[in-house]
Amino acid sequence: MNVAIIAAAGQGTRMGGKRAKQFLEIAGVPVIIHTLRRFEQCAAIQEVIVVLPAQDAAGILTLSGKHGLRKLARVVPGGASRAESVWRGLQSVRAATAEIIAVHDGVRPFVTPDEIERTVRAAQASGAAILTAPVVETIKEVEDGRIVRTLDRTRLQRALTPQCFRYELLRRAFENAPELIANATDDSSLVESLGASVAIIEGDARNIKITRPEDIALAEIILNSLESGVWSLESKT
Numbered sequence: 384m385n386v387a388i389i390a391a392a393g394q395g396t397r398m399g400g401k402r403a404k405q406f407l408e409i410a411g412v413p414v415i416i417h418t419l420r421r422f423e424q425c426a427a428i429q430e431v432i433v434v435l436p437a438q439d440a441a442g443i444l445t446l447s448g449k450h451g452l453r454k455l456a457r458v459v460p461g462g463a464s465r466a467e468s469v470w471r472g473l474q475s476v477r478a479a480t481a482e483i484i485a486v487h488d489g490v491r492p493f494v495t496p497d498e499i500e501r502t503v504r505a506a507q508a509s510g511a512a513i514l515t516a517p518v519v520e521t522i523k524e525v526e527d528g529r530i531v532r533t534l535d536r537t538r539l540q541r542a543l544t545p546q547c548f549r550y551e552l553l554r555r556a557f558e559n560a561p562e563l564i565a566n567a568t569d570d571s572s573l574v575e576s577l578g579a580s581v582a583i584i585e586g587d588a589r590n591i592k593i594t595r596p597e598d599i600a601l602a603e604i605i606l607n608s609l610e611s612g613v614w615s616l617e618s619k620t
């Protein structure tokens with residue numbers, strides 16, 4: 384069984400509002416529901432676990448029922464950091480039946496079912512695979528307010544989600560690197576710390592992470608374009 388862990392336990396302090404960003408609406412539908420729909424539509428995923436602030440558990444169950452989401456199996460209270468939240472979700476997975484774990488940010492609502500499936504299949508083949516996108520800007524390394532060097536962007540990729548791993552590998556990464564969990568910003572870095580090889584799968588730049596107020600406006604534009612047929616959720620520019 385391939386299981387998606389949707390990390391959505393953040394409070395969204397950078398959004399500046401009273402509502403957590405995962406419950407802000409795009410075209411009248413909460414961001415988290417848009418995200419869950421993508422996994423509902425992906426045949427490579429059989430079960431979904433959502434990690435949320437404890438007070439939102441009942442609400443997501445109501446919302447998922449309202450929107451006909453049948454793969455949501457469990458809601459788990461989040462931890463103090465993203466990695467701690469993912470670890471809690473991973474601990475709730477049934478080890479006897481788990482094959483691939485796909486970890487995804489709850490506020491990335493425009494991942495496509497095809498991107499999810501391709502990343503899952505790559506992880507089945509190699510043990511670990513993540514969705515990435517090329518870096519298009521020039522990147523500077525800085526220290527004390529000054530540029531140290533200019534990085535070669537042809538060697539750089541932006542880490543997206545989902546990030547997919549064989550269950551045993553991801554479990555071992557979390558168990559073997561507890562000192563890294565508090566500050567880890569993605570799951571691949573924990574797996575990399577074991578010396579494991581992680582494959583990359585080309586993703587779409589539209590797979591944005593809702594982080595700031597202006598991202599909601601951009602998400603509305605993307606959704607309107609998708610609905611008008613200008614873009615397709617299965618296309619890759």
